[in-house]
Amino acid sequence: MSCNNKSTDSTPTGPTDTTTTDPAAPLKGSQYVGKWYEKTKNDIKFEIKQDGSIDWFDQTEVPASASGTNVIKERDAVFKAAFSANGQTTEIVFTFTSAAAGSMTFQVKQPYSYDVVKK
Incomplete structure (x- = not known):
C-alpha cells in the first residue's frame, strides 16, 4: 500500500470542462457560449454569455435579456428562456444540434423558428 496513490480518473475539470454543474445557470461556461446568427443571413x-445569461437581438439592438438563472434546461441540448421587453414576455426555446448549430423557436400562438449557427 502506498501513500502517494494518484487518481487515474480522466474526467476533465476546471476551465477546460465545457459542462456546467450549476443547476441555476445551465448554460454557464457551456459549449454554446458565443454569438449565434440566422443561418441564411x-x-x-442571440448571444449566450459566459455567466449563462442570454441577450436576444433585434437587428443590432438588444431588446431583452434573460439571466442565467432564468434559463431552464429541458433536455440535453434544449433550453427555454423568457424575455421581457416593453411590458411583453416572449418565451424562446433554444435547441442545439451541435456546439455550432441549432434553432431558436418563439413560443407564440403560431410558433416560428430560425435556424442558427455560432460564429
Whole structure:
C-alpha cells in the first residue's frame, strides 16, 4: 500500500470542462457560449454569455435579456428562456444540434423558428 496513490480518473475539470454543474445557470461556461446568427443571413439573433445569461437581438439592438438563472434546461441540448421587453414576455426555446448549430423557436400562438449557427 502506498501513500502517494494518484487518481487515474480522466474526467476533465476546471476551465477546460465545457459542462456546467450549476443547476441555476445551465448554460454557464457551456459549449454554446458565443454569438449565434440566422443561418441564411448574417443577422445576429442571440448571444449566450459566459455567466449563462442570454441577450436576444433585434437587428443590432438588444431588446431583452434573460439571466442565467432564468434559463431552464429541458433536455440535453434544449433550453427555454423568457424575455421581457416593453411590458411583453416572449418565451424562446433554444435547441442545439451541435456546439455550432441549432434553432431558436418563439413560443407564440403560431410558433416560428430560425435556424442558427455560432460564429
